[in-house]
Amino acid sequence: MFSRILCAHDLSLAGDCRRHALAGLLALAISFGAVAQTGALAQVEVTRTGETYRVRASAQLAADQRLVWETLTDYERLREFVPGVTRARVLTRAGNQLSIEQVGVFSVFFFDLPVKLRLAVEHTPYTTVLARLAAGSMDANESTLRSFSGRYTLTPVRLPPLRSVRLDYDAQFELAAPLPPLIGSLFAVSAVRQTMREQFEAMLREIERRQARLAIAEDSK
Secondary structure, eight states: HHHHHHHHHHHGHHHHHHHHHHHHHHHHHHHHHHHHHSSOOOOOEEEEEEEEEEEEEEEEEEHHHHHHHHHHHGGOOOOOOSEEEEEEEEEEEEEEEEEEEEEEEEETTTTEEEEEEEEEEETTTTTEEEEETTTTOOOOOTTTTEEEEEEEEEEEEETTTTEEEOOOOOEEEEESSSSOOOHHTTTTHHHHHHHHHHHHHHHHHHHHHHHHHHHHHHOOO
């Protein structure tokens, strides 16, 4: 209360007060974001070296490996369950080599950064999805990433009689433009971790939803 009164009566301190208030809100958002909203326990780590971010995420799912794979590669429907994706489509497909366009936003707390990517994707059914930013695929001014490479790895876990899969995600990317100064200097890693956690957990929830639907269908036979 005292800080609010001080801000209202001393304009010279208004900027500092706004910065402190925003920092407090960001910290609060981080603490709420740490709570998982999926049955599978997700581990998400983000590190930063210069302007390059490294993301490592993993979870163990009580799900069929093929179903997990089909959910990961259901590109045309990603917008239905992954936050921030407004459109994803397969441009070309030659065997296990695909070209995919993805459009959406990368939400970092109160900021939405537009995303428009063209990815070169390689499938190894039903174990690996490799993706990288397609070289020379679009004007540099259109791309929100300077570089990107990512890998999903599916590993079966033998826990009879349950079907279980370990899902690992490893990605590295560099933004074409740095985050706004306040976030970039204080909360860059936490902000990116929060967004990546939300997207990874959304994928886990969709896998669990499809697995539950499959189990009901099998029980009704």
